[in-house]
Amino acid sequence: MQNTVKIASPYDLSVIKELNLMDRNELEKAIQTAQHLFENQSLWIPAYKRMEILEKAASLMSDRVEELIHLALSEGGKPYQDSKAEVLRAIKGVKLAAEHISQIKGEQIPMALMESAQNRLAFTTKEPIGIVAAISAFNHPLNLAVHQIATAFAAGCPVIFKPALTTPMSGIALAEIFKDAGAPEGWIQVVLCERDLAEALVTDSRIHFFSFIGSAKVGWYLHSKLSPGTRSALEHGGAAxxxxxxxxxxxxxxxxxxxxxxxxxxxxxxxxxxxxxxxxxxxxxxxxxxxxxxxxxxxxxxxxxxxxxxxxxxxxxxxxxxxxxxxxxxxxxxxxxxxxxxxxxxxxxxxxxxxxxxxxxxxxxxxxxxxxxxxxxxxxxxxxxxxxxxxxxxxxxxxxxxxxxxxxxxxxxxxxxxNDHTAFRVDWMPFGGRDTSGIGMGGISYTINEMMREKMTVIKSKYL
The missing domain is CATH 3.40.309.10 (Aldehyde Dehydrogenase; Chain A, domain 2)
Known part of the structure; x- marks a missing residue:
């Protein structure tokens, strides 16, 4: 018998929906799917197509604003006026992700600064880092999903997204919107699982980037268990x-x-x-x-x-x-x-x-x-x-x-x-904690950059 999780209203505790939890075999299939997409470069989505899909997703979200507002407030309990602000921010975040793709670029590295470096041209390019495993928090169920899913997609990374089990429906809805917008199968996978399988996901050696939004206790614990080479970004809380x-x-x-x-x-x-x-x-x-x-x-x-x-x-x-x-x-x-x-x-x-x-x-x-x-x-x-x-x-x-x-x-x-309160944020600014509060910077463009890595090409020619 498959395990399930009941999603309840934080206000009146009524059950909204019951969803199936993933087992270890299903998790393995999800990781294998992401690995296949990343390792086979012929399956990579070209930049122009990623932009089109993100722009279409933002348009679909705009068409479904009221639906997304009520979904977020029903599972998360944030008042209507603030849930509306979250949904509008999420739409802007997807648009920002689409826009930033045109800014993904490398640079020329000067050569001939010494005799042994003559006759060379060197430049860097940006590549997707690989499979992203993302664990999210309950308090902004749609906007946080955008900051982890849309950014990974913009960077060209397959993403496996685990929402908080108290508020998974907004993340699931976002993944469905991306599918409707034309995202190929497997690039965005939402997994619902208990903590032991979540740990198995993020510590798997096939994961290249770990994105975490939640408590410091859990975040630093998982960070300590990452496979060698897995890059991470952790966003914890503070006491502002x-x-x-x-x-x-x-x-x-x-x-x-x-x-x-x-x-x-x-x-x-x-x-x-x-x-x-x-x-x-x-x-x-x-x-x-x-x-x-x-x-x-x-x-x-x-x-x-x-x-x-x-x-x-x-x-x-x-x-x-x-x-x-x-x-x-x-x-x-x-x-x-x-x-x-x-x-x-x-x-x-x-x-x-x-x-x-x-x-x-x-x-x-x-x-x-x-x-x-x-x-x-x-x-x-x-x-x-x-x-x-x-x-x-x-x-x-x-x-x-x-x-x-x-x-x-x-x-x-x-x-x-x-002369402003500590909770001010717009989604194009750098956002993150230092010391115990986290590592790495959030913000749409900053996250996309963190989900990419540089490759340098050096060309030697007597005509250079």
């Missing part, structure tokens, strides 16, 4: 810090920070989590931030008026509640929220000055919780912001350009937003 100076513009800042903290119930790897506010403005900041947070509508993600939807699983609500209660016992002041609304919903919560040793201060919360800390000296606040081993995106709010640039320089982050 924000520095707020006394001259910050409250009218712009408060809505941005509330959105950045509670968007998708905080289930975003760069959610606003730790906000360091100068003591001179702390009372005003708290008043305005809490007021704005209390105006958020929590509920059914299918309702266009909902701002904050459910967490992905009830056990995640349990965990967030446990962390918040622990922080309060350890000295944090509860400013608002702190209560479970239902089995799947948790109030947007704001804590003031939790202990630096509490889980909400040291771990990625991945829930609708924002922590506020006071400071008097900016350098001391920056040191506290940098104290963890995760470093992804950060932010500073100030109207003083010198303070802004000094803070940008001192914050340990791959990106620092000035």
């Amino acid at each position: 810090p924000v520095i707020v100076e006394q001259d910050a513009d409250f009218g712009e800042m408060i809505p941005d920070l509330v959105k950045g903290g509670f968007y998708h119930a905080g289930q975003v790897c760069v959610s606003v989590q730790r906000v360091y506010v100068h003591e001179g403005i702390i009372e005003n900041f708290i008043k305005k931030f809490v007021t704005e947070a209390n105006q958020l509508t929590v509920g059914d993600p299918a309702d266009a008026a909902t701002d904050v939807g459910p967490l992905i699983l009830p056990k995640e609500v349990d965990r967030v509640a446990e962390w918040v209660n622990e922080a309060i016992v350890e000295g944090a002041q509860l400013l608002t929220g702190g209560k479970r609304i239902s089995e799947t919903l948790y109030q947007p919560t704001v804590l003031l000055n939790p202990s630096e040793k509490s889980k909400v201060s040291t771990n990625e919360i991945f829930g609708p919780v924002v922590c506020i800390y006071t400071y008097t000296d900016r350098d001391e606040a920056i040191n506290r912001a940098n104290a963890l081993d995760v470093h992804f995106q950060a932010a500073v709010f100030t109207k003083n350009i010198d303070i802004a640039m000094d803070t940008v320089k001192k914050l340990n982050a791959t990106a620092v937003m000035v």
Whole structure:
């Protein structure tokens, strides 16, 4: 009897669909299919054809926007307005992948710089790296799939894509759209399997590139098991810090920070989590931030008026509640929220000055919780912001350009937003963590480049 997985609504826990899980024999067939496509260069898809297929896929996605929105929100729980933004981003991502194909190129390497290198012409070209094994996360089920599937396809790599088992339907729909757009059989394969088979996939010696989006614990574990020569890109989470100076513009800042903290119930790897506010403005900041947070509508993600939807699983609500209660016992002041609304919903919560040793201060919360800390000296606040081993995106709010640039320089982050929240992202910018937060850079064009490798040709001729 074949094992199955039930896909349930994160909001009301109703079963949406039941899907079959892959067994080891089926996984082997998937890898063999990808290997055959890559090793037989006569089967490679020429650049112009890859562009046509990607452009057609983007067009088909545009025709099916509402269908994709409801699919994503039903399995992932992200509110309608934010799921719509995700789908539109995903369409743009596919278009960006198509556009970048024309930018895949090598360069001439100068020769004749010494006598022994005369009469030679040297240049590099780019080739697909090989089979891509991609493991994705639940929180952006369509857009993350685009960042792993469309990029691999654009680079000319067969891709085996394993979505999160809580949210596989968007990735499956994307693969079907690519098929409808003309992608040949086998170039995009979606596999549903348990963790042991996922590990067998990514650690197989036939895999050339491992793309991972998820927890640091799992990502670094799998990274340690890769076959020699397998290149990897890991995107983990963080605990995004924000520095707020006394001259910050409250009218712009408060809505941005509330959105950045509670968007998708905080289930975003760069959610606003730790906000360091100068003591001179702390009372005003708290008043305005809490007021704005209390105006958020929590509920059914299918309702266009909902701002904050459910967490992905009830056990995640349990965990967030446990962390918040622990922080309060350890000295944090509860400013608002702190209560479970239902089995799947948790109030947007704001804590003031939790202990630096509490889980909400040291771990990625991945829930609708924002922590506020006071400071008097900016350098001391920056040191506290940098104290963890995760470093992804950060932010500073100030109207003083010198303070802004000094803070940008001192914050340990791959990106620092000035007068914007930490969760800002467009899909053509580099995106990724450093240190424990990950390795390699995401972003459509950056990922395509990572999925390719260089080959140099050197021609010797007495006529050169």
